[in-house]
Amino acid sequence: MTNALIVVDMQNLFVELVSGEFPKIVYAVNEQIAGAVARGDPVFYSRDYAPVDLPEGDPRGRTLLHPELDVRGEVFEKGPGNRGNFSAFLLAPVLEPQQPCAEGPSVHCSGR
Numbered sequence: 001m002t003n004a005l006i007v008v009d010m011q012n013l014f015v016e017l018v019s020g021e022f023p024k025i026v027y028a029v030n031e032q033i034a035g036a037v038a039r040g041d042p043v044f045y046s047r048d049y050a051p052v053d054l055p056e057g058d059p060r061g062r063t064l065l066h067p068e069l070d071v072r073g074e075v076f077e078k079g080p081g082n083r084g085n086f087s088a089f090l091l092a093p094v095l096e097p098q099q100p101c102a103e104g105p106s107v108h109c110s111g112r
Contacts, residue, residue, distance in 0.1 A: 005036040007045045010069050013062035014048075022066075030070040043073030 010029060015022045036043050049063050058064075065071060 003036075003039070003041045005032060005041055005043045005073075007033065007043065007069070009046055009048050010066050011047060011063055012060075012066055015066045016062070023068075026066055026068045030068075033070045033072060037072055045069075045071060045073060045075045047075055047077050049077045 007029060010026070015026065018025060033043055045065065047063065047065055065075070
């Protein structure tokens with residue numbers, strides 16, 4: 001059996017919601033990431049690139065992964081916002097593409 005760690009939506013927007021608790025949360029998640037990497041387990045990250053309540057283009061970078069997050073694996077981008085896809089791991093048709101999905105060697109855009 002293969003194990004993997006899935007880190008879900010550890011982005012500025014969502015980490016900010018827990019206010020003063022975010023350093024503890026990011027630290028705890030980073031410990032899990034370090035443990036997974038030490039065991040040789042893959043680490044996958046999801047990133048919601050288009051929450052419905054943010055201005056187009058995300059001028060404050062609120063959908064970016066938190067800068068203190070230890071990113072050592074593939075990032076999968078997902079809706080729900082403007083593309084209608086709630087899962088980073090289930091390919092679904094694009095409903096109304098309004099924002100481009102970031103591209104890069106370790107970034108996958110669901111819904112494509």
